[in-house]
Amino acid sequence: MTIDQRKRWPRMAARVGILLLFVGLILFQFRSGIRVTVDNTGANSVRWVVLLLVVIGIRTIAALYLWRVNPELVVARIRFHKGTKLWDKVLLAFLSLAIALSTIVAVRDDVRFHWFPVPWWVCGFGYVLLLFGFIGMTWAEAVNKFFERTVRIQTDREQTVIDTGPYAIVRHPGYSSGLLILVGIPLTLGSVWALLPASLSWLLLILRTQWEDETLQAELPGYKEYTERVRYKLIPGIW
Secondary structure, eight states, X not given: OOHHHHHTHHHHHHHHHHHHHHHHHHHHHTGGGOOSSSOHHHXXXXXXXXXXXXXXXXXXXXXXXXXXXXXXXXXXXXXOOTTOOHHHHHHHHHHHHHHHHHHHHHHIIIIIIOOSOOOHHHHHHHHHHHHHHHHHHHHXXXXXXXXXXXXXXXXXXXOOOOOSGGGGTOSOHHHHHHHHHHHHHHHHTTOSTTHHHHHXXXXXXXXXXXXXXXHHHHHSTTHHHHHHHSOOSSSTTTO
């Protein structure tokens, strides 16, 4: 580990702290719903805790793996960098709001209101989508050292076209995996209603995919030729 990487650890710790704060806020949402005996509300509350533990566990394992195979990316993703497109900053703000809204609806539905109960296999299917989404995301991060948090042409890092691993299948595998995760989380909680606000985040992610692809074609040498080899952006055979 270089000196520069060690200096980045406080920022990484701050991000973990923010994640834990977010988890605490979610738990606070249903603090009055947690029961160890009684009713369905207690069971649903446990379901939320299980989901949070699964997500934290998967992302921790992924982070440790990425730190071993692609530490340069881990450091690069700690913060936003100069050159980030203005439209991406605006889009990310709306995307964050959409994801937060979906989370709030899922909490209220799953813990308090139970608007549309679903069978257990729906929750199981949600975990399958979640798992494949995180696996796909980690795979993309492992092979692409330019997988930063925002859209920009990384001239300072001598960005080149990545066409190996999942990038040989679709041009934006990280976003493909993100769609699976955004569908999977509401389903793991048995909240069909949360899919409604989640659909807004899907649309925003698709829009970001399109705009990023146009940016790369216009500004990154070799990317136009790459699009001729790999035709699809998100879903093989569809788009």
